[in-house]
Amino acid sequence: MQPNLLKSLRYRFMKNLGAPLLTVLEQRRATGKRNRGPHPHFGPPLRCNARLRQLLTRHYFLSRYAKGAHPVAWVTSGAPVELLRVLDFYTIYPENHGALCGAKRMGTELCTAAEAHGYSQELCAYARIDLGHHFTGKTPAGKLPRPDLLFASNNICQTVVYWYRALAHYWNIPLVLFDTPFNYEALSDMQIEYMSAQLQEMIPVLERVSGRRFDVVRLQQIIGSAKECSALWGQVLDTMKARPAPMTIFDAFVHLAPIVSLRGLEGCRTHYRTLLDELRERVNRGIGALTVERKRLMWDNIAVWFKVRELAGMFAERGLNFVTATYTNAWAETGTMIDPQRPFESLARAYSQVILNNNLKHRLDLMKRLIREFEVDGLVMHSARSCKPYSIGQYDLKRILADQLQIPSVIIEADIADSRSFSEKQVIAQLELFFEAFEDRTE
Amino acid sequence: MTPTDLPERKAYLLHQKAEHQRNVLGVFPAVYPREILWSLNILPVEIWDPPVPIGRSAAHVPPNICDVARRGLELILQGHCGDLDGFLFPHTCDSIQNVASIVNDYLGTGKPSFFFHLPRESESRAARAFYRLQLESLSSALRKHFHRSLDTGMLVESLQWGQRIDAAIRTLYELRGQDRLDVSNSRFYSVLRAGEYLHPSDHLPCLAQLIETTGSAKPPKTPVVLSGVLPSPPAFLSLLDELDLRVAADDLLNCSRRLQVPDGPAGNPYEALTDRYFRLPVCPTRNSTLAQRVNRLLSLVGSTRAAGVIFYVVPFCDPELFDLPPLVAELKKQGVRTLVVEAGLNRQLSGQVAVRVEAFAEMIGSGAA
Numbered sequence: 001m002q003p004n005l006l007k008s009l010r011y012r013f014m015k016n017l018g019a020p021l022l023t024v025l026e027q028r029r030a031t032g033k034r035n036r037g038p039h040p041h042f043g044p045p046l047r048c049n050a051r052l053r054q055l056l057t058r059h060y061f062l063s064r065y066a067k068g069a070h071p072v073a074w075v076t077s078g079a080p081v082e083l084l085r086v087l088d089f090y091t092i093y094p095e096n097h098g099a100l101c102g103a104k105r106m107g108t109e110l111c112t113a114a115e116a117h118g119y120s121q122e123l124c125a126y127a128r129i130d131l132g133h134h135f136t137g138k139t140p141a142g143k144l145p146r147p148d149l150l151f152a153s154n155n156i157c158q159t160v161v162y163w164y165r166a167l168a169h170y171w172n173i174p175l176v177l178f179d180t181p182f183n184y185e186a187l188s189d190m191q192i193e194y195m196s197a198q199l200q201e202m203i204p205v206l207e208r209v210s211g212r213r214f215d216v217v218r219l220q221q222i223i224g225s226a227k228e229c230s231a232l233w234g235q236v237l238d239t240m241k242a243r244p245a246p247m248t249i250f251d252a253f254v255h256l257a258p259i260v261s262l263r264g265l266e267g268c269r270t271h272y273r274t275l276l277d278e279l280r281e282r283v284n285r286g287i288g289a290l291t292v293e294r295k296r297l298m299w300d301n302i303a304v305w306f307k308v309r310e311l312a313g314m315f316a317e318r319g320l321n322f323v324t325a326t327y328t329n330a331w332a333e334t335g336t337m338i339d340p341q342r343p344f345e346s347l348a349r350a351y352s353q354v355i356l357n358n359n360l361k362h363r364l365d366l367m368k369r370l371i372r373e374f375e376v377d378g379l380v381m382h383s384a385r386s387c388k389p390y391s392i393g394q395y396d397l398k399r400i401l402a403d404q405l406q407i408p409s410v411i412i413e414a415d416i417a418d419s420r421s422f423s424e425k426q427v428i429a430q431l432e433l434f435f436e437a438f439e440d441r442t443e
Numbered sequence: 444m445t446p447t448d449l450p451e452r453k454a455y456l457l458h459q460k461a462e463h464q465r466n467v468l469g470v471f472p473a474v475y476p477r478e479i480l481w482s483l484n485i486l487p488v489e490i491w492d493p494p495v496p497i498g499r500s501a502a503h504v505p506p507n508i509c510d511v512a513r514r515g516l517e518l519i520l521q522g523h524c525g526d527l528d529g530f531l532f533p534h535t536c537d538s539i540q541n542v543a544s545i546v547n548d549y550l551g552t553g554k555p556s557f558f559f560h561l562p563r564e565s566e567s568r569a570a571r572a573f574y575r576l577q578l579e580s581l582s583s584a585l586r587k588h589f590h591r592s593l594d595t596g597m598l599v600e601s602l603q604w605g606q607r608i609d610a611a612i613r614t615l616y617e618l619r620g621q622d623r624l625d626v627s628n629s630r631f632y633s634v635l636r637a638g639e640y641l642h643p644s645d646h647l648p649c650l651a652q653l654i655e656t657t658g659s660a661k662p663p664k665t666p667v668v669l670s671g672v673l674p675s676p677p678a679f680l681s682l683l684d685e686l687d688l689r690v691a692a693d694d695l696l697n698c699s700r701r702l703q704v705p706d707g708p709a710g711n712p713y714e715a716l717t718d719r720y721f722r723l724p725v726c727p728t729r730n731s732t733l734a735q736r737v738n739r740l741l742s743l744v745g746s747t748r749a750a751g752v753i754f755y756v757v758p759f760c761d762p763e764l765f766d767l768p769p770l771v772a773e774l775k776k777q778g779v780r781t782l783v784v785e786a787g788l789n790r791q792l793s794g795q796v797a798v799r800v801e802a803f804a805e806m807i808g809s810g811a812a
């Protein structure tokens with residue numbers, strides 16, 4: 001794909017003038033909203049929340065003009081996007097878009113649209129939302145650019161492969177898959193060789209779609225930057241080790257967006273540097289995310305996007321703060337494995353060792369470590385109907401953690417973005433029991 | 444041993460252990476290099492749809508897991524795997540993946556687990572190289588655990604068994620497609636599926652005898668193509684028989700998608716096995732494109748003159764469920780009639796399933812409907 005001159009000019013115009021103007025408008029809107037009094041249970045909101053909104057608004061705004069100016073790829077959250085960055089792809093993350101739809105309460109509508117075309121209600125809600133968007137064009141982001149390429153890795157699930165195959169069929173565009181063997185046991189040389197060879201094999205396809213030449217030196221720079229973003233994100237999460245924690249995991253769910261969708265880009269790096277500064281300042285001044293942090297909890301699995309605010313409030317009013325999560329940790333845990341000097345091999349290592357590509361023993365050890373390091377008192381596990389790889393195995397994890405660490409825990413049955421799989425009554429009943437057990441144990 | 448006296452599975456595997464000093468490995472769905480196991484005197488016994496009541500698995504897996512993965516786990520939890528010497532988990536889908544990890548990491552069965560990744564890219568050199576290395580690595584892990592030594596002669600012989608079985612199955616599908624095999628759906632699939640636990644030296648005569656059953660049913664039955672995971676429970680096949688529907692070809696994960704393999708070049712055993720994997724018919728679990736799947740279904744319908752396609756899907760099976768809408772839409776465009784039935788593996792077929800299949804049979808003009 002060669003860039004179209006007019007579309008490139010339009011994109012540049014929007015980038016240099018349209019997007020800054022939008023940012024100013026967004027800032028004004030945020031300032032108008034800011035004058036709410038102090039919340040009874042939450043500490044002062046993060047200043048960086050407004051900054052994040054601007055960053056994401058800009059990203060989705062520019063995406064409307066990207067087609068023709070940049071090659072466009074839709075990418076799964078665990079795919080080695082660094083390869084695409086070398087070739088100047090504009091990237092859209094359907095899972096991130098699915099979370100956005102969930103948070104904006106559009107998830108169920110789009111899922112239903114996919115179901116009207118024959119997709120089963122049992123399939124992952126992110127996939128149904130995306131397919132629903134394909135059939136209806138509806139999105140809270142205004143408009144998403146039609147991709148030239150689909151880029152997936154099954155390091156999070158096999159579902160993304162089935163889902164992206166459907167998109168590839170409907171749009172008749174190539175799907176490039178980075179196949180990462182699941183780590184039932186320790187990662188082997190044979191696996192690393194396989195993945196590293198795949199990354200090199202896919203370059204001619206990426207070059208053909210993008211119409212650009214691949215440059216390994218540029219790849220080294222980009223993965224260096226991605227590594228830094230990942231490290232910064234890890235430091236952001238680490239600030240929650242402080243007592244009181246300067247933010248909650250619900251804040252982290254929201255601030256996760258740049259590391260998922262803008263990894264390796266300057267905007268991502270700047271955002272996390274600023275956020276880190278703000279969090280460290282809060283730690284120094286003893287400002288907590290909650291007015292009173294009585295106990296500290298861990299969250300397992302993806303967020304219930306359409307109930308984040310309500311759930312956050314429910315826990316906050318009891319002085320229970322979520323200070324860590326297996327989910328948010330996923331984008332920090334393997335960043336240290338990236339080595340710009342061995343780009344393909346280290347990308348293979350880093351991307352294949354993320355939480356969902358690892359066995360349940362690994363997850364158990366990770367949870368134990370997080371519980372210890374973040375001084376966690378209790379555990380909430382979200383059994384997400386959408387996500388089999390995250391949810392199958394949680395019952396055993398809960399039992400083993402209770403046996404070994406005597407830690408109170410609860411499993412809530414819900415979903416990531418389809419509100420029909422959420423029974424308010426049932427979840428409240430499950431949580432009330434947890435709160436009771438928790439109070440009994442700690443008071 | 445003949446198709447009429449297929450042995451009971453448990454008695455057979457006990458006999459294999461006692462008589463032939465074979466180790467027995469419980470193998471989860473779907474594709475695995477059976478020849479490697481045979482060559483080491485290990486009998487693979489596949490676990491697809493064990494007839495166990497569902498109970499204990501509820502404490503380990505959420506309700507929205509497919510019946511195949513659930514029943515496999517249930518079989519282990521209920522202590523029915525005492526005679527197995529270990530498990531082999533091919534990486535078929537997310538559900539098998541996590542069940543495998545539960546078994547290996549949490550259950551403490553005291554039995555070894557072996558794993559096998561199925562590369563998702565058919566065109567890639569890296570995938571071929573990886574598959575081949577995995578064959579060697581699996582062989583080495585099994586040898587180490589079961590104290591066997593590498594016997595190239597046995598490997599070549601196992602390969603030959605595999606090739607003869609493949610050839611017999613190809614013939615059977617061909618005869619079936621041309622309506623030259625006068626056996627019921629139930630009989631056809633019970634013989635085919637006996638390969639899930641019979642040693643090839645016992646399965647081959649059964650297949651050969653079935654091939655002899657040439658002739659066509661009078662009056663002729665209506666040909667259909669069956670797509671999905673597995674033809675189970677047996678009551679489903681009996682229903683098709685009652686309705687005078689003949690499964691003329693299938694696109695089932697546990698049947699043609701891994702058994703009806705086109706003939707390939709001979710050569711070094713590991714090369715030949717690698718080649719076999721990459722020649723398997725298209726399947727969503729191995730990332731075949733939807734266009735390939737549509738083409739295969741159309742070609743099955745065309746070559747057997749099938750009156751329609753029945754998608755017989757296990758609930759919660761993501762690989763199948765994701766493909767259904769575009770497949771149904773494309774077949775419809777080509778004027779092929781389709782029926783989608785979701786059914787679990789309970790012995791009893793639900794009344795609703797029966798009614799829907801009957802209505803479909805009537806629509807496509809089956810005599811008995």
Ligand code: SF4
Nearest residue numbers: 124156157159386387
């Ligand atoms: S929610 Fe789970 S199943 Fe869905 S795309 Fe994410 S990892 Fe895959």
Ligand code: SF4
Nearest residue numbers: 509511536757760761
């Ligand atoms: S029925 Fe489907 S989901 Fe279940 S084990 Fe088989 S392929 Fe996996």
